[in-house]
Amino acid sequence: MLKLEDCIIRNGAFELSADLSVKESTRVAIIGPSGAGKSTLIEAIAGFLPVATGKITWKGTDISHAPPGSRPLTMLFQEDNLFPHLSVAQNVGLGISPKLRLSSADQEAIKQALDRVGLSGMDTRKPSELSGGQRSRAALARVLVQRRDLLLLDEPFAALGPALRAEMLDLVQELCEETGATLLMISHAPEDARRIAGECILVAEGEAQPPRETMALLDNPPRALRDYLG
């Protein structure tokens, strides 16, 4: 269980409260109006923003003050997930060793991860030699080799077209099912939430609300969400 207990998170003058929990191995979308605090929530869980009060626990362990690198999670951002001067295999390898000190077993794990996301034979290419969808796949291969319990996505597929985005979401769903990872995913598109997230955290009016069943929430949205969905 991921728990945020009586948390207040500050981002400049902005303040977000959160008192909620997310069950292990579930997939949860984070939705809500622009500027409501979705990234703020994710950044606090990842450790890039401190919690002013309250605590964050994962499987009962308090991670509120753990540095980002030692939290049991990996995060994919909206863009710039890959280093342009490194090959695809090296970019994936960073998930195992930040200094790229890789054993032959590590090299094999990288190869398997690239195979799994459909990038076999592209290991020596630079990110600029890949399509947008292939770059997303490479970033997901890095997530795979990290073998973390929690995956935080801050709209990493926003720049992709609808068909490719759906394809990437399906791949994320498959990977989460295979690894048992817990997914928290910011999304502006309700159809993305419907596609892969059983539950949604609504972030609105200064609060990240406890997860609610996606279909029920989107079919009968509260006012803050209705205004946003239009």
Ligand SMILES: Nc1ncnc2c1ncn2[C@@H]1O[C@H](COP(=O)(O)OP(=O)(O)OP(=O)(O)O)[C@@H](O)[C@H]1O
């Ligand atoms: N570095 C910062 N300093 C001060 N205020 C900030 C900072 N970053 C974000 N904010 C403010 O915090 C609030 C929440 O921002 P956040 O990025 O979490 O919202 P969001 O829901 O992710 O928005 P969007 O959907 O537009 O990406 C906004 O009002 C924003 O202006």
